Amino acid sequence: MxxxxxxxxxxxxxxxxxxxxxxxxxxxxxxxxxxxxxxxxxxxxxxxxxxxxxxxxxxxxxxxxxxxxxxxxxxxxxxxxxxxVNGNVFVMGTAFAAALDPDIARRIGDPIATAHDFAGAIGLYRRKPVIGIVHRFSCHALLLRYWLGYAGIDPDRDLVLRVLPPSLMGAALEAGEIDGFIAGEPWSTVAVQAGLAEIVMVGARVWQRxxxxxxxxxxxxxxxxxxxxxxxxxxxxxxxxxxxxxxxxxxxxxxxxxxxxxxRPPEAILPTLTGRLVARPGDASVEVPATILxxxxxxxxxxxxxxxxxxxxxxxxxxxxxxxxxxxxxxxxxxxxxxxxxxAGTGAPMPGASLKVEGALSEPMGVGSHSAGLVLGPDRFFDGRVFDPADIDGYLAAFRR
Structure with a gap:
């Protein structure tokens, strides 16, 4: 063996x-x-x-x-x-979250409006919010930057990003060392269940898949x-x-x-698996399909x-x-x-290509593969942009306009 x-x-x-x-x-x-x-x-x-x-x-x-x-x-x-794919959740402490849309389902379901709400809340806050990230080179941090950048927020200017292990985020939030964090589950759910935070953004709603x-x-x-x-x-x-x-x-x-x-207990882990997230202490769950796949x-x-x-x-x-x-x-x-x-030879659906245009699918679509039956799910970015790997320069230039 x-x-x-x-x-x-x-x-x-x-x-x-x-x-x-x-x-x-x-x-x-x-x-x-x-x-x-x-x-x-x-x-x-x-x-x-x-x-x-x-x-x-x-x-x-x-x-x-x-x-x-x-x-x-x-x-x-x-x-x-x-x-x-997916599986990240961004939470903020309850004091900061009070400045956002109180309708949690709408807050999660409309990341464009919530990004602008977040930008406005920064202006009302007593200092630059301190946001915990798990690593500088993480999808968590890149998605956070992508999402907030849409609303004109420069994370390096308007926020303090602090690197912490995901399992320590809740303790740092409780101690007042950070005002919120983005991490892989179950740590956001743990913070919500402890009454420390509310969900602000779900990664699966910023970039599907x-x-x-x-x-x-x-x-x-x-x-x-x-x-x-x-x-x-x-x-x-x-x-x-x-x-x-x-x-x-x-x-x-x-x-x-x-x-x-x-x-952590199963009840902290199941919400992500089932796509039924408890976004605020004591609230009913919010349906977020494909929270993690x-x-x-x-x-x-x-x-x-x-x-x-x-x-x-x-x-x-x-x-x-x-x-x-x-x-x-x-x-x-x-x-x-x-x-x-x-x-090869297992019958597993296999894409026929190794690259695709990211963000182009709004509905499930069957695609060419080396075996029958491959359907790709929606992969939209929340802002409607698409990423063509053959034109990275043009993609980046569009952010500078």
Missing amino acids: TRISAAFLPLTDSAVLIAAREKGFAAEQDIALDLIRSESWATLRDRLVYGQVQAAHMLAPLAIAVTLGLSQHPAALSAPFKLS GVEKVLAMRTGWMEDNAEVVDRLLLALDRAAAWCDDPAHHGELAELLSRPDYVG FHREAVGFPWRSHALWIYSQLVRWGMAEPSPEAERQAADVFRSDIYRRAL
């Missing part, structure tokens, strides 16, 4: 790795999967870069940033599998262990299908609630256009210098070729 160590953070979107181990999908592929819990993304990054683990549940932008040499320890990383966590590996190790990688991806694909089945959500929440995994619509497929959207935002916000080489390196982190190799 092949032993593989994988690092993860205590988050709902670690579910696929946990299910692969606990439900036997890894063992079926003759893999002994050891899961190493980390509390911060910096620690997880270092464990992967320095070879303490072979794989990691990683922020998609962090994998790209490490490869581009933007993070502390440069290394060539590859992501042959996406572990989830937005990229989130990936399975990251050191590129050299991945290429030297092709047969092992293929078996691991087969196990993860089966685990992802199990996680996405509503019939398993109760059991999955129980698995994740164990102290060595997420360590693990498998359907070929979620696991690493679209190179997702990687290039991340690259575009790193350039937009001055975190990366644009160049043809950096653009190529960023796209190459997402290894759709490895995904295709591993799942």
Whole structure:
């Protein structure tokens, strides 16, 4: 049996790795999967870069940033599998949230109006709001910037962004060290259930089917262990299908609630899985379809256009210098070729292309694939923009007009 160590953070979107181990999908592929819990993304990054683990549940932008040499320890990383899309929630303390639309369903359902409300509330606040983010190079931070930028907010001028591990966000909010935070679930739900915060924005309403966590590996190790990688991806694909089945959500929440995994009660984990979020203490739940997805619509497929959207935002916000080489390196982190190799012959719906125009689908649509039955869900950005990976310069120029 092949032993593989994988690092993860205590988050709902670690579910696929946990299910692969606990439900036997890894063992079926003759893999002994050891899961190493980390509390911060910096620690997880270092464990992967320095070879303490072979794989990691990683922020998609962090994998790209490490490869581009933007993070502390440069290394060539590859992501042959996406572990989830969506799953982020932005909350603010109840005092700040009182200045926003009191109709929670409308607040969540209309991110354009809420972005403008948020901008107005900043002007009324006693100081620059301090917002917790889990890492500079995270989809959480990039989505927050994208959303607030629409309303004319410059996060580097109008806010203080403070990096904290997701599991410590609630304590920091309670202590008054931050005024709100954006993090992967269940930590926003935990803060709401504790009476500390209200939901302001849900990532799934800013970018439907937005990229989130990936399975990251050191590129050299991945290429030297092709047969092992293929078996691991087969196990993860089966685990992802199990996680996405509503019939398993109760059991999955129980698995994740164990102290060595997420360590929070099932009732804090289930809302994200079911898409019924409690947005304000004591309120009824709000329906947010596709709050998090693990498998359907070929979620696991690493679209190179997702990687290039991340690259575009790193350039937009001055975190990366644009160049043809950096653009190529960023796209190459997402290894759709490895995904295709591993799942070939399984009958899994497989996109026929590796890039697509992001934000163009407002309704589910059948697309060309190497097997029948692939339907992609809506992938709209809240502001109606589309991202064409063939015209990154034009896309970025539109933000400067």
